[in-house]
Amino acid sequence: MPSWLPKKSSHGKPGWSSSELATYTNESRTILMNNKDVAPQTLDPDNDSLLILTPVKNNANHLARYFALIDKLKYPRNKVSLAFLVSDSTDRTQQMLIESKKWYQEQAPEDMRFKRFDIYRQDFYYALPREQRHLREKQRDRRIMMARARNYLWTRALENEQWVLWIDGDLEYYPPSIVHDLMAYDKDVIVPNCLVRRRSGLDKWKHTVYDRNAWQETRKSRSMIKKLKDDDFLVEGYKSLKTHRKYLDNFAKNETIVPLDGVGGTFTLVKARVHRSGVGFPTWLFQHQVETEGFAKLAKANGYGVFGLPYYYVRHVVG
Known part of the structure; x- marks a missing residue:
């Protein structure tokens, strides 16, 4: 162990009665019969399976805590798959993940092994000095790169899981029961409040709110948006740009779950069918947003529900 580390599928067999088939055209009946032949070869969703996705860049200093938190999750390990995208890293992140995979999947006790543990490498050759990463003028390009990374990861890693969980590589704390807690709400997309x-x-x-990307539109924000040019990019957390949106720390105590119009990616649980339907992270402006907020807008435009929990907390490192 590295020193730094702290169904059987049931395939349905569809059938159609003579009366049902009689209502279809000849072409439709051929399609249905072909489906009957293909269905037994189709991989069904694995009930309650969870794919945890984490894009990482120069994350070596945080990986020990990352796996310590994962190990505390109260969720069946044989239902959990991990997938990482390493991009533009120059530290030991990639080597540490390779060591982790070897430990968990080959050397650890059986009950600690994940269903899958995948590591991908895709460089975008995008360099931004750490002291500039929060400058407003850098946000559009930075967020587009992050969207590209997320899209690469989920399109490569997603197999037959029912749930997808996006986790930042530098979270400091989240409750061990959080996966079950969020799943219990049975929402298409749901986020806790990241402090x-x-x-x-x-x-x-x-404690203050870290993730200002989780927000709800208001009457004032919608009025402001109507005045924007088509190519205007909106980003939260800057005094020079007041969007008039409602953040998760603006809700009353009795508002335990609220509809949102934007989400961040620090800890985001998504039903896999949302991604499978084609909803990813826009690298272009969609309703003036890109990446995670663009994802939320795109999910809602496709009829999915997006929600937040103002008083359920996770904690991010200072960054």
Whole structure:
């Protein structure tokens, strides 16, 4: 073990009665009969299976905590698959993931092994100094690159899982029961409230919202959007651009689950059918958004529900 590491499918056999077939055209009947022949070869969804997706770049300092949190998840390990996309990394991230895979899938006890553990490498040759990563003028290009990475990862990794969970590689804490807790709401897309903890004095901490990409449109924000040009890009968290949106820390205590119009990607649970239907992360402006907020807008445009939990918390490292 690396020192730094802390169904059988049931295939349906569709059939059609003579009366049902009589209502179809000859071409439709041929299609249905072909489907009958192909169906037994089709891989059915694996009930309650979960694919955890994490894009990483120079994440070596956070991987020990990442796997420590994963190991605490109260979810059947044989239902969990992991997939990472390493891009543009220059530290030990890739080697550490390879060591992790060898440990978990070959050397660890059987009950610690994942259903799958996949590592992909795709470089985009995009370099942005860390001190510039939050500059407003850099956000459109940066977020487009992140969207490309996410699209590469889910289109490569998704097999027959029922759920997809996007997790940042540098989360600090989330409850071990969180997967079951979020699944219990049975929503197409759902996010908890991601906080960050900072010192506010000796032995005192202050929690503030980290993920400002999770928001709900308001009357004022919709009015503002109507005045935008088609190529105007919206991004949250900047005093120079007031969008008038409602963030997860703006809801009342009795609003335990709320509809959202934008989400972030720090901890996002998605029904796999959303991705399978073609909803990914826009690398172009969709309703003035790209990447995760664009994903939420695109999901809603395709009839899926997007929700947030204002008082269910996860915590991100200071970044």
